[in-house]
Structures are given as C-alpha cells and as structure tokens.
Amino acid sequence: MSPTDPSVIFALATAPGGAISVMRVSGSGSAEILQALAGTLPAPRRASLRPLKHGGEVLDEALVLWFPGPNSYTGEDSFELHLHGSPAIIEAVAEALRALGASPAEAGAFTRRAVQAGRMDLLQAEAIADLVEAETQAQRRQALRQADGALSALYDSWAGRLKQILAQQEALIDFPDEELPPEVENQLMQNMLGLQVEIAEHLQDRRGEATREGLHVVIAGAPNAGKSSLLNALSGTEAAIVTAHAGTTRDAISLDWTFEGIRLRLTDTAGLRETENEIEAEGIRRARTHVSQADLVLHLLAPGEEATPSITPEALRVRTKTDLAPLPAPSVSLTGSLIGINTVTPDGLAPLLAALRTQLQPLLAQREAPPLTRARHRAGLEETQHALTRALRTDWPELRGEELRQAMRALGRLTGKVDVEALLDTIFSSFCIGK
Numbered sequence: 076m077s078p079t080d081p082s083v084i085f086a087l088a089t090a091p092g093g094a095i096s097v098m099r100v101s102g103s104g105s106a107e108i109l110q111a112l113a114g115t116l117p118a119p120r121r122a123s124l125r126p127l128k129h130g131g132e133v134l135d136e137a138l139v140l141w142f143p144g145p146n147s148y149t150g151e152d153s154f155e156l157h158l159h160g161s162p163a164i165i166e167a168v169a170e171a172l173r174a175l176g177a178s179p180a181e182a183g184a185f186t187r188r189a190v191q192a193g194r195m196d197l198l199q200a201e202a203i204a205d206l207v208e209a210e211t212q213a214q215r216r217q218a219l220r221q222a223d224g225a226l227s228a229l230y231d232s233w234a235g236r237l238k239q240i241l242a243q244q245e246a247l248i249d250f251p252d253e254e255l256p257p258e259v260e261n262q263l264m265q266n267m268l269g270l271q272v273e274i275a276e277h278l279q280d281r282r283g284e285a286t287r288e289g290l291h292v293v294i295a296g297a298p299n300a301g302k303s304s305l306l307n308a309l310s311g312t313e314a315a316i317v318t319a320h321a322g323t324t325r326d327a328i329s330l331d332w333t334f335e336g337i338r339l340r341l342t343d344t345a346g347l348r349e350t351e352n353e354i355e356a357e358g359i360r361r362a363r364t365h366v367s368q369a370d371l372v373l374h375l376l377a378p379g380e381e382a383t384p385s386i387t388p389e390a391l392r393v394r395t396k397t398d399l400a401p402l403p404a405p406s407v408s409l410t411g412s413l414i415g416i417n418t419v420t421p422d423g424l425a426p427l428l429a430a431l432r433t434q435l436q437p438l439l440a441q442r443e444a445p446p447l448t449r450a451r452h453r454a455g456l457e458e459t460q461h462a463l464t465r466a467l468r469t470d471w472p473e474l475r476g477e478e479l480r481q482a483m484r485a486l487g488r489l490t491g492k493v494d495v496e497a498l499l500d501t502i503f504s505s506f507c508i509g510k
C-alpha cells in the first residue's frame with residue numbers, strides 16, 4: 076500500500092510537557108512511512124536508536140519501535156517514535172507524518188482498531204479507558220481484571236447457556252404436541268430460571284460502579300454542628316471556612332477523598348434551619364438536594380442536639396465535639412448507630428473511620444465474580460432479564476424463541492459480538508486521543 080494511504084493514523088500517546096514523548100502510528104502503510112523517516116525498518120519489537128529525517132533535515136534522534144501486524148496493539152502494522160518531549164520536535168514530527176500521508180487519530184482510534192481486528196472485545200476496550208483514568212488502587216485492580224477478559228468470560232458463558240436454551244426450545248418446536256416430553260419442557264424452564272437468578276445477583280452487586288464512579292458522601296446537619304471542620308479534618312485541607320458563627324457555610328463544598336482505595340466525593344453543606352436570609356435559604360435548598368442524591372449521608376449532631384428525626388432514614392448519625400461533651404456510655408450501647416467524634420484530639424475521628432470502613436465493607440470485599448462497571452452493562456443485562464422474563468411467561472413456543480433471541484442480542488451487544496458498529500461511536504468518543 077502506498078505511503079499516502081489515508082488509513083494511517085498518528086497521535087501523541089503521552090501528555091505534552093514530559094522529557095520523552097511517544098508518537099504512535101498505525102495502519103497499513105506504516106512501514107513505508109517509518110522507512111521514509113528512519114531510513115530502514117528496524118528489527119521488529121526492539122528499541123532502536125535512529126535519526127529521524129524529513130525534508131533533508133534531522134528532526135530528532137529518537138528511539139523507534141516497529142510492530143508489524145498482526146502482533147501489535149491495534150493488530151495492524153504500527154510503530155512508535157519515542158521523541159525528546161519538546162513542542163518543537165512534536166510539531167516537526169507531526170508535520171512530517173502528515174506530509175507522508177498519515178492523519179491525526181480521533182479519540183480512542185487505536186483501541187477501536189484493536190476491537191475491529193478482534194484483538195479485544197468492547198468490555199476490554201472500556202477497561203483500557205478505565206485503566207488510563209484509574210486514580211485509586213481499587214479502580215486499577217478492577218480495570219485490569221476487566222481488561223484481562225474476566226467480565227467478557229462471564230457474559231460469554233451466559234451467552235453460551237442462552238444458545239443452549241434456544242437450541243432446546245427449537246427442538247421442542249419440532250415436536251408434535253402429543254409427544255412433547257414434559258421433562259424436556261421442565262428442564263428448559265429450569266435453565267432459564269437458573270440463568271435469571273445468576274444475572275439478578277450480578278445486577279444487585281454495585282461494587283463495580285461504586286469503585287469506578289466513586290461514592291457521594293454528604294455531610295449534613297444543623298448550623299455549627301461541626302460539618303466544615305469534619306470536611307477539613309478528613310481531607311487534611313482548609314477547603315471550608317470554619318467559624319463559631321452559625322450559618323457560615325452557604326455554598327456546598329465538594330472534594331475527592333480516597334479512603335481504603337475507594338474514591339469518595341465528600342460534600343460539606345449549609346447548616347439546615349429555618350431562615351429568612353435569602354442567601355442562606357438557597358444554600359439550604361442546595362444542601363437538601365445533595366442529601367437526596369447522596370450514597371451516604373453523615374448527619375452531624377452537636378452535643379445536646381436531638382438525635383431524631385434524622386435527615387434521611389439511612390443517614391449515619393454522628394455526635395460531634397466529644398472533646399467537650401463525651402458520648403455518655405449508655406447511649407453508645409443503646410443506640411449503636413450514634414458515632415462520637417471530634418476534630419480536636421488526635422484519635423477523635425477514629426470511630427467515624429471505623430464506621431465508614433464497615434459501611435464500605437461490601438464494596439471492599441474481593442469476590443470471585445467480576446462486577447459490572449458501567450450503566451451500559453446494567454442496561455444491557457436488564458434488557459436480557461426482561462426478555463427472559465417474557466420468555467418464561469409465554470406458552471407460545473415461537474414467541475419464546477423470539478424473546479430468547481432478543482435476550483441473546485442484548486447480551487451480545489455487551490461484548491460487542493453483535494451490532495458493534497452502532498456502538499463504537501458512543502463508546503470511543505469518551506477515550507483520550509492516542510488510545
């Protein structure tokens with residue numbers, strides 16, 4: 076293929092500003108472009124130092140990696156130029172690549188080509204995006220596991236079982252009514268139910284989404300309860316203003332905090348009370364919105380403040396300023412849910428951290444089965460479940476077959492084994508350039 080083949084794409088794979096910048100190039104026609112720049116093709120998959128020349132000039136002295144297809148990330152002929160990371164070199168090399176017929180890659184284009192070449196499925200491609208963006212160790216582990224194909228294997232096994240169920244169903248259709256063996260029909264129903272139960276359990280597991288997206292923890296309570304002090308103490312920042320004046324916080328203040336490898340978005344809110352002040356009232360309205368959308372609410376109560384009713388039934392109730400007024404021992408044992416903290420003594424937050432750990436335990440637990448990680452997976456599995464439910468409800472064999480096929484299609488779209496093209500744009504548009 077000619078060096079001007081439009082299917083060759085290039086992109087910087089590293090963020091600008093580093094000492095080294097990696098330019099990635101892929102597509103049939105890569106070999107000619109690399110030869111034009113580096114003189115000859117280096118040995119495959121080995122780092123070689125080469126002067127890169129274009130227009131009779133040396134652009135940089137670079138490390139070159141040549142990956143002949145199909146043994147490359149994209150499955151195509153591709154190469155990498157490990158350049159000195161200056162803007163001038165990057166610009167000159169990009170200019171040369173354009174002149175040689177390559178075009179700038181769109182977001183996710185390299186991974187998209189890897190999917191199209193059958194080197195990975197959609198779940199693995201999504202996991203690569205998550206891997207690139209992982210900020211916590213839990214996110215890293217989860218993405219790596221999904222990239223390895225653990226979730227794909229689970230959904231593929233379900234697709235395999237659905238295929239068997241469909242085959243059993245078709246065998247039933249061919250039977251004349253009077254000879255229909257009831258145990259075959261029974262077996263079929265059992266298989267459908269068994270699959271539904273497994274998918275339902277998988278859908279109940281929120282670990283994957285919580286790990287990937289983080290959890291929203293909202294600190295709420297009356298003015299002066301110590302909410303902003305807690306936000307500052309947990310995050311080790313002075314993000315929120317603290318004063319002895321009741322009604323200090325108006326705007327909600329959010330920051331990210333990693334606890335036990337889980338990403339938490341902490342939000343400090345305006346103290347809840349009746350007020351004539353227009354600004355404070357708006358703050359309180361926003362506070363209530365945050366509370367209603369929280370995954371976990373910490374309801375802070377100053378000493379002497381009535382513990383009930385709580386802001387929301389699920390809130391963790393936290394008695395503050397225990398350095399001033401220790402939690403009376405009986406209240407600890409009687410209402411085990413009341414946690415005592417202060418932001419003054421060295422271990423003042425320990426009871427809250429312990430309670431948070433317990434609360435998050437289900438999310439921290441390593442389990443055998445890989446969790447679903449995106450709304451897309453949840454929607455596809457729910458569609459599968461609905462189709463299975465309809466298949467179970469109907470006595471009409473042809474209709475049941477159609478519902479089973481629909482369940483298979485919904486499941487197949489998750490790995491990308493069906494209807495891939497329609498999905499690629501939405502999935503890869505969220506990637507960064509160079510991936």
Ligand SMILES: Nc1nc2c(c(=O)[nH]1)N(C=O)[C@@H](CNc1ccc(C(=O)N[C@@H](CCC(=O)O)C(=O)O)cc1)CN2
Nearest residue numbers: 088097099120140142145146147148149155194203510
């Ligand atoms: N420089 C560089 N670092 C990188 C990548 C890259 O593309 N370039 N990666 C990109 O995301 C990740 C590594 N992933 C990769 C996956 C497959 C192949 C590859 O060439 N696979 C061939 C040969 C495998 C082998 O060496 O045994 C193959 O599978 O056939 C390369 C990188 C992270 N680090």
Ligand SMILES: Nc1nc2c(ncn2[C@@H]2O[C@H](COP(=O)(O)OP(=O)(O)OP(=O)(O)O)[C@@H](O)[C@H]2O)c(=O)[nH]1
Nearest residue numbers: 298299300301302303304319322323324346417418
């Ligand atoms: N002794 C003691 N004082 C505290 C503690 N936590 C907060 N305070 C004090 O209580 C007062 C109110 O604290 P804030 O953190 O501003 O309270 P808040 O709930 O954010 O108040 P608003 O923003 O007005 O709703 C300040 O004077 C803090 O120094 C604590 O654990 N011990």
Ligand SMILES: [Mg+2]
Nearest residue numbers: 302303323324
């Ligand atoms: Mg405050």
